[in-house]
Amino acid sequence: MTSTGQDSTTTRQRRSRHNPHSPPHDSSVTSKRGVKKGALLHSSPSLAELKKKGRMKKLSQAAEQDLVVGLKELDVNLEAKTLSGTGLVFDEQLNEFHCLWDDSFPEGPERLHAIKEQLIQEGLLDRCVSFQARFAEKEELMLVHR
Numbered sequence: 001m002t003s004t005g006q007d008s009t010t011t012r013q014r015r016s017r018h019n020p021h022s023p024p025h026d027s028s029v030t031s032k033r034g035v036k037k038g039a040l041l042h043s044s045p046s047l048a049e050l051k052k053k054g055r056m057k058k059l060s061q062a063a064e065q066d067l068v069v070g071l072k073e074l075d076v077n078l079e080a081k082t083l084s085g086t087g088l089v090f091d092e093q094l095n096e097f098h099c100l101w102d103d104s105f106p107e108g109p110e111r112l113h114a115i116k117e118q119l120i121q122e123g124l125l126d127r128c129v130s131f132q133a134r135f136a137e138k139e140e141l142m143l144v145h146r
Contacts, residue, residue, distance in 0.1 A: 090116070091133035
């Protein structure tokens with residue numbers, strides 16, 4: 001049989017698999033799933049990925065809306081005087097701190113004293129805005145600890 005005969009036999013076999021009157025199989029035709037035959041199945045996002053993207057989009061839209069509302073509420077009056085700069089809170093009671101169960105605990109009076117001395121040497125302590133130490137309110141803690 002010639003190569004032409006083999007080609008027509010192969011074509012007939014392809015047609016007879018599903019429908020004898022169907023055209024020859026073309027690998028560029030997409031399957032029922034919408035994926036080209038022979039293509040990797042991972043090329044289209046899964047339902048879980050699409051849901052995740054949708055949730056992220058909603059969250060980002062909500063965050064953007066919160067930002068817009070927050071910016072609209074800002075007072076941009078240039079005449080208003082506000083404190084600005086780097087704040088520093090230091091409580092002298094920290095000089096008495098010692099971790100009872102770990103002698104190698106890094107936070108201690110010596111470390112805090114060294115930091116304060118370094119700030120003085122660099123001339124930074126005078127540039128800081130000092131605040132009196134106080135206990136945080138429950139609402140303030142909940143802003144950062146949920």
